[in-house]
Amino acid sequence: MKNESVLSNTVKVLEGLGAVVEEVKDSEVYLRATRESVRAVAKALYSSGAYLRTCAGVDERELSGMLAVYYIFGLDEQGVDVVLRVLVPEGDPWSASIVPDVPAADWCELEVRDLLGIDFRGRLTKRLVLPEDWPDGVYPLRKEFKYDEKPSRVLREELPEEAGVPVGPYHPALHEPEYFELYVEGEKVVDIAYRGFHVHRGIEKLAESQRFTYKQVPFLAERICGICGFVHSSCYVMAVEKAAGIAVPERAEFIRSIVLEVERLHSHLLWLGVAAHLLGYDAGFMHAWRIREQVMVLAEYLTGSRKTYGINLIGGVRKDINTEKIDRVLKTITDLRKEFTELVKAMLAVPQIKSRASGTGVLTKAEARALSVVGPVARASGLYRDVRKDYPYLAYRRVSFKVPLYTEGDNLARLLVRVDEVFESIEIIKQLIDVLPDGSIMVEEYDIPPGRRAVAAIEAPRGEDVHFVITGVGRPYRWRVRAPTYQNIPALRAMLRGNPLADAPLTIASIDPCFSCTDRAIVLDVKSGRMGVIRLK
Amino acid sequence: MSIAKILEIALRTGRVTRRYPYEPPLLTPEFRGAVKIDPSKCWGCGACVKVCPPNALTLKPAGKEVTLEYFVGRCIFCGMCAEVCPAGAIEVTKEFELSSASLDDLKSRVIHRLTRCSICGSPIWTEAELRTVVKSSPIAEEYTLVCPKCRREKLVKAAKLRLGAGSE
Numbered sequence: 001m002k003n004e005s006v007l008s009n010t011v012k013v014l015e016g017l018g019a020v021v022e023e024v025k026d027s028e029v030y031l032r033a034t035r036e037s038v039r040a041v042a043k044a045l046y047s048s049g050a051y052l053r054t055c056a057g058v059d060e061r062e063l064s065g066m067l068a069v070y071y072i073f074g075l076d077e078q079g080v081d082v083v084l085r086v087l088v089p090e091g092d093p094w095s096a097s098i099v100p101d102v103p104a105a106d107w108c109e110l111e112v113r114d115l116l117g118i119d120f121r122g123r124l125t126k127r128l129v130l131p132e133d134w135p136d137g138v139y140p141l142r143k144e145f146k147y148d149e150k151p152s153r154v155l156r157e158e159l160p161e162e163a164g165v166p167v168g169p170y171h172p173a174l175h176e177p178e179y180f181e182l183y184v185e186g187e188k189v190v191d192i193a194y195r196g197f198h199v200h201r202g203i204e205k206l207a208e209s210q211r212f213t214y215k216q217v218p219f220l221a222e223r224i225c226g227i228c229g230f231v232h233s234s235c236y237v238m239a240v241e242k243a244a245g246i247a248v249p250e251r252a253e254f255i256r257s258i259v260l261e262v263e264r265l266h267s268h269l270l271w272l273g274v275a276a277h278l279l280g281y282d283a284g285f286m287h288a289w290r291i292r293e294q295v296m297v298l299a300e301y302l303t304g305s306r307k308t309y310g311i312n313l314i315g316g317v318r319k320d321i322n323t324e325k326i327d328r329v330l331k332t333i334t335d336l337r338k339e340f341t342e343l344v345k346a347m348l349a350v351p352q353i354k355s356r357a358s359g360t361g362v363l364t365k366a367e368a369r370a371l372s373v374v375g376p377v378a379r380a381s382g383l384y385r386d387v388r389k390d391y392p393y394l395a396y397r398r399v400s401f402k403v404p405l406y407t408e409g410d411n412l413a414r415l416l417v418r419v420d421e422v423f424e425s426i427e428i429i430k431q432l433i434d435v436l437p438d439g440s441i442m443v444e445e446y447d448i449p450p451g452r453r454a455v456a457a458i459e460a461p462r463g464e465d466v467h468f469v470i471t472g473v474g475r476p477y478r479w480r481v482r483a484p485t486y487q488n489i490p491a492l493r494a495m496l497r498g499n500p501l502a503d504a505p506l507t508i509a510s511i512d513p514c515f516s517c518t519d520r521a522i523v524l525d526v527k528s529g530r531m532g533v534i535r536l537k
Numbered sequence: 538m539s540i541a542k543i544l545e546i547a548l549r550t551g552r553v554t555r556r557y558p559y560e561p562p563l564l565t566p567e568f569r570g571a572v573k574i575d576p577s578k579c580w581g582c583g584a585c586v587k588v589c590p591p592n593a594l595t596l597k598p599a600g601k602e603v604t605l606e607y608f609v610g611r612c613i614f615c616g617m618c619a620e621v622c623p624a625g626a627i628e629v630t631k632e633f634e635l636s637s638a639s640l641d642d643l644k645s646r647v648i649h650r651l652t653r654c655s656i657c658g659s660p661i662w663t664e665a666e667l668r669t670v671v672k673s674s675p676i677a678e679e680y681t682l683v684c685p686k687c688r689r690e691k692l693v694k695a696a697k698l699r700l701g702a703g704s705e
Contacts, residue, residue, distance in 0.1 A: 212590075219590035219615055283543045290553050297565060304569035310615040318620070319567075346542035 007078050010048055017041045019084070027391065028081045028455055035095040038086045039122070042071060042098035042105075050075050050082060051372045051385070052104040053457065053466045054482035057112030059142045061090060063451065063477075069095055069112055070480075071105065072455055072468060076390040081455045088118050097123035104372035106490060108482070115141040129197045132156060140205055147202070147209035182496065182504060189496045189504060194489060207479045214240060214448060214475055218312045221467075224481060226307065227270065230263045231460040232467075232481065233312040238393060239469040240314050240476070243454035244446065250395075252316035252441045257395040258329070258432050259302060259309060260458070261425045265336070266295040267461035268418045268425075271512045275415060276347060278506050279356055284347045291339050298332045301325065316442030326433055333426045344419055357412035361495040361507030364409055373491045374484050375463020376421070377511050380406045380413035387459035399431040411503075414510045450477065460484050462512045485513045564631055569614045571632045574607055574647055578626035581605055581649035581663035585618035585627060594618060598651070603663060605647040609635055624669070654684035656691075 011021060011029060018037035023030040033041045046052065050073040060068045064087065071084040088095050097120035098105050109120050110128035117139040119125070130140075133153040139145065181193040203224060207217045221236040222229040234256050241248055269292035276284030296306045303309035303319055311318045321329075347353060363373070368381035378385045386403045388396040404420035406413035452471045457464055463484030470478040488511040495507050555563065581603055586594045593611035597604045619627040637643060649663035661667075661684045671678050680688065 211592075215588065216590040219613060219617075283547070287543065287546060287550075290550065293553070297563060301565040301567050304567050304616070305614065308613065310569070310613070342546060346546060349542060350540075 007075070007080055010045070010075070010082075013044055013048070014041050017044055022085065023453075027079060028083060028453075030083045030085060030453065032085045032087070035086050035088060038071070038084065039096045039098050039101065041084060042073075043101035045073050045082060045084070046098075046102045048075075049077065052102050053081070053372070053455070053464070054468070054480070054486070055105055055108040055112060056468050056478070056480035057116035057118060057141060058470060058478045058480075059116060060087075062143065066090065067093055067116060067118055069109075069118060070468065071098065072466065074391070074457070076385060079391045081391075081457075083453070083455065093117055094119040094121055096121055099123040103370050104487070104490075107486060115139060117142070129200050131198075131200075140202065145205075147205050147211065180492075180508065182501065184501050187500050187502070189499055189501055192493050192496050194492070196489070204479050204481060208472065208476055210475075212475050214314055217476065217479070218314070219308075219310060221481070222308045222310065222312070225483065227267050228263060228460045228462065228465070229308050230259055230312070231458050231465050232483075233309075234260060234394075235456050235458045235465050235467040236469070236479070236481075237312050237314050238458070239454045239456035239467045239479075240448065240471065242456055243452040243469050243471050244448040246315055246443060246446045246448075248316055249440045249443065250437045251320075251439045253394040254432055254436050255317050255319075255321055255441060256312070258321070258429055259299070259311070260394070261429045261432070262295060262299050262302065264425045264461045265333075265422060266292055266299065267512075268422050269295065269340075271418060271461075271509075272347075272415070275357075275506065275509060276353070278509050279353055281347070281350060281353060284343070284350070284353075287343050287346075291336060291343060294332055294336060298329065301328055313442065314448075315444065315446055316440070318442070320441050321436065326436070329429065329433060333429055337423070337426050340422055354412065356503070356506065357410065357415055358408070359410050359412075360499060360503040361411045361414075361510055362409045362499075363491055363495050365407070367494045368409070368491065371491050371494075372487060373463070374487045375460070375512075376414055376417040377463065377488050377491060379404060380417045381409035382407035385464070387457045387464045391457055393456070393458065395432055396428075398435060399428050401428050401431075411506055411510045418512075463488060485511065489513060558634075562633075568631055568633075569616045570630050571609045571612055571614065571635070572607065572616065572619055573628045573630050573632075574605070574645065575626045575628065576647045578624045579605065579647050579649075580624050580626075580666040580669050581647065582623065582666055584621045584623060588617045588621045590615060590617065598660065601651055601660075603649050603651055603660075605649070607645045608643060609645075610640070610643045652682070654687055655682045656687040657684060659684050659686075 007029070011031070014031060015021065017040045019031040019033045019041045021029070022032050031041070053072040053074045055069060055071045058068045058070060060066055066087040066089055069086045069088065071086070073082040073084065075082060086095050095118055097109055099109060099120070100122060107128060109123070110125065112118055113120055113125055114127060114129045117137070133155060135151050135154045138151045182189050183191040183193075203220060206212060207220055212220065218233040218237055222233040224232045269288050273285040273288030273292065276282070276288060299309065300306045302321065302325060303311045363377065363381045365382040368378055368383050373381070373383070374385065382405065384403060384405055387393070388401075389403055401424045404417045404424070406417055448471050450471050450473050453469070455466065455468050457466045464487070465484055466482040468480040469476050492508060492511065496504055499507065581596070583596045586596050586605070591611045591613050593608050593613070595606050595608075597606060614633070616629045619629050635643065649665055651660040652662060652664055652667050653659065654661055667681050670681060683691070
């Protein structure tokens with residue numbers, strides 16, 4: 001898969017534009033660019049076929065005396081991460097924005113600006129992550145800011161960005177709050193505005209505080225998401241293991257992969273149920289969740305907990321699989337396959353499901369590419385992207401599976417991708433169980449030297465999850481998490497514009513945005529100024 | 538036609554929800570619930586406190602005593618404490634029904650008396666830990682009664698004397 005000559009050619013082009021090679025590792029290339037040259041380098045990299053995975057701001061004053069921005073690109077075809085590091089002096093903190101050429105960097109640059117105080121030139125900037133009442137000039141990711149510090153609130157009048165646009169209510173107590181403003185003309189959506197991050201919990205900061213150690217962070221990482229928590233804890237431990245060069249026993253890698261696939265099964269079944277519910281087909285919802293229950297019980301039987309499995313540690317896993325468990329897994333997935341096939345058949349035979357899902361919320365391949373969308377959303381728009389194939393990790397090298405690909409880019413395609421993935425996951429689990437190697441499940445002795453860097457990625461049920469780690473003493477120096485939905489929400493604008501309002505709930509749901517997040521949306525008729533709230537649940 | 542299909546499935550499966558709490562919950566034998574600390578085995582060494590991710594276990598010194606407190610309301614049922622406990626005093630139970638009318642019901646405590654340094658009187662460690670250490674290596678007993686600081690001072694003094702510095 002890895003083609004050295006293509007890679008070295010790309011690197012040569014980038015060097016010609018002013019980038020300097022810092023470090024070359026097995027699947028990572030670290031480059032440094034100046035803040036003036038970064039835009040040209042990023043442009044060349046992006047147009048050469050690299051996807052933007054994320055960017056991360058790091059307060060490196062203790063290491064290099066500067067603030068730094070890391071742009072993490074992925075060359076899917078080579079399976080190599082290209083990390084572009086830009087150093088920014090503390091006294092004059094600005095850097096050239098890459099957003100004009102790499103639109104996918106929009107959010108993460110704003111996040112760096114909010115949390116680290118680096119200004120980006122050549123783009124529109126606004127506050128994204130920090131709340132309105134957070135004081136100016138206080139940057140929580142700088143090291144002098146204590147993790148449990150509470151700066152005094154600044155009360156300011158919230159000025160509407162456009163005249164006549166009221167800001168709707170937020171309700172942080174209801175699930176996870178995210179907020180969409182849909183601008184409509186009659187029944188047609190003409191634009192959307194999105195506001196999120198109301199429940200930014202500062203998990204990254206917490207993990208680098210004295211309160212946590214390397215061993216405790218997996219349990220924190222698992223709580224980033226209530227649905228794909230195991231993805232996050234696996235991704236964190238993989239990043240640290242990669243940075244420190246810890247060789248994990250093969251059996252532990254297999255167990256992690258099996259549990260990851262079990263998690264995908266429950267997540268996709270959950271989504272399918274919710275999608276049916278949104279389409280008014282509650283019988284489908286109930287049966288999808290009935291089938292899902294056996295996956296939840298299986299997860300508890302394998303790990304000790306229905307969710308937040310808690311079996312990942314750096315160096316391996318805490319719970320082994322015995323023959324009894326293997327029998328139970330095989331029985332469950334065989335039953336599941338039978339019941340799921342039947343349910344999908346019954347569901348897709350309902351004419352309304354197909355007619356409402358097909359042709360709505362279309363995301364074209366070009367738009368999907370420009371925004372570097374991930375997971376089922378990308379695969380439904382004809383992008384062949386799957387971390388399990390592109391950057392094989394854990395035991396995925398050892399199994400064969402298909403990556404479902406649809407080109408329609410509509411809600412039905414996204415639904416079918418997930419349906420197909422359920423069958424693929426069942427096959428993957430079968431294959432993994434078949435060739436499960438013997439041996440230990442944990443290395444006890446290891447050493448994590450400070451100052452090492454690594455990028456790890458996992459294909460979560462919602463798409464690519466990326467963790468970037470710089471090791472420190474006793475705990476990570478910097479730990480950056482990019483959840484898949486972060487990359488997919490910006491694509492909603494393209495999906496919703498020009499579509500009937502009635503399709504909006506399903507379209508928003510179709511990216512599987514850690515579902516509880518999408519609680520409500522406000523509708524504003526641009527012509528009459530009439531306002532109302534549609535509930536997504 | 539399509540409705541008939543789902544009806545057929547529904548009729549065949551019947552009712553799947555349980556009448557919990559009137560029926561027992563669906564727990565597998567592998568379920569990890571709250572932990573239980575056996576006060577007769579605990580040394581009060583604090584290994585569990587160090588490893589506990591959510592700070593559900595805390596050691597609070599107060600005067601002549603130190604209290605190991607377990608607040609189940611914060612517990613994430615990971616069982617790491619039971620894994621690291623050198624005394625085997627922590628057991629992972631299947632308990633998960635935690636509702637209670639008073640917050641104090643969610644806390645359990647093990648109180649340990651502290652031993653004091655025979656020279657300066659500062660607290661060193663718990664009596665239970667001292668007993669365990671002395672039991673495993675009786676020769677350690679004379680070192681266990683003096684705190685590390687006083688022991689260091691004693692050693693420096695002895696070394697000085699040996700080097701002929703004389704007493705100050």
